[in-house]
Amino acid sequence: MTEQELELQGRLRAGDRSAFRWVYTQYRESFLNYARKWNVSDDDILDIYQDANIALFKNFERNQLVLEKGSIKTYLFSIAKYKMYELLREKGKWMPTDTVPETAWNEPDDSPTEWQIRLSRKFGELGIRCQEILKLFYYRGLSNKEIVEISHWKDENTVKAQKSRCLKKLRELMRNGK
């Protein structure tokens, strides 16, 4: 694996949006050209490509994915191909079995509830510092100690106290808001 790939993986794990944009634009044409052979509209292809990029980024940032073998492009294409396979199946079209990714990539079924959707709106009303600390803990799964290491927070106790204040604020917003 090249140094550039390793660096890019690190940036994706750190939630670097410019790395996310780079991956998207870098392989876009290549995927469009590849996928057009399935006789699917460009709209559908782009939808699939966008979903695949979001899934890839989520796996790096939220699940701290480490690709030891294979490139980011290969991984991205395997997600996108699987999604394409699903779309073709829905449309009753056929995809040669040798093209379907060997390990079927699948997202866990995590459809949000109404409550969670409302919570996400309220989360957006929190201040930036609250959003940041809650994201580091709940989304990226970092411990208090790790949060101190990568952020401006003084120590673990400060992180703990701040997190607790932010959660309280979020609960209040949920109670008071519509």
Place this chain on the structure above:
Amino acid sequence: MENEELISLALSGRWNEEQKELFRQRLETDEAFRAEWEEAQNVRMAITIMEEEGLRKELQGIEDQYGQSNRGMFKWIWLGFLVLVVVLFLYTFLQSDTSASDEPEDIYATYFEPYPNALAPASRGDEGTNGLDSILMLYDNSQYVASENGFKELWSADSLLEYRFYYAMSLLNQDKTSAALNELSNMETMDFKFGGQVLWYSALLYCKMEDYNRAGGKLHELSAMETTYKAKESEEILEWISGQNNAE
């Protein structure tokens, strides 16, 4: 182990069998822990929803730059364009003036020349930090397929309009007419070093496509810029377009 620590381990997925077992036990026996875990899952999902929305917006922004936003709308515009072409074709056919003078391709061929490298001198062995020099060298050596990719990468990384302009020029030099025109159109309203050049090459492409109204419009805009860039040539083409209009 505190509840918070155990929840952190569960969220990260970096835990051993012993910790998993402790988690399971506490979930079964401790109501407060169960509530904390449920809240943690809800917050995680709430953030996931918001993140996904943000990412989707970001990708839509990129697609807008590719000129493919409002893809549904684009279909209708395209359909309208096709209808217009058919009507114009029929009109021209019925009017059939066979004494048409210059062909649009001639105008294009007469006036088109690849825009030179005006970013930096490309000299061998002088590698810039972002590879700009080597990409300029490819452009100078007419290796436009490679320079297209190179400038696209630079532009993705840096968002400098100058890179985007040379990306468009690389497309243009490969006769990728609509892709080049699309890029140029997106740069038209932006104030940067190559504003005049964007208008000039857009006008030439419209001539090539026989859209003389738009070509004329671009040339007028160029004249209004108070630049001497292609002033004489613009005047000549405007005169030619005017002659075409009078002939009709």
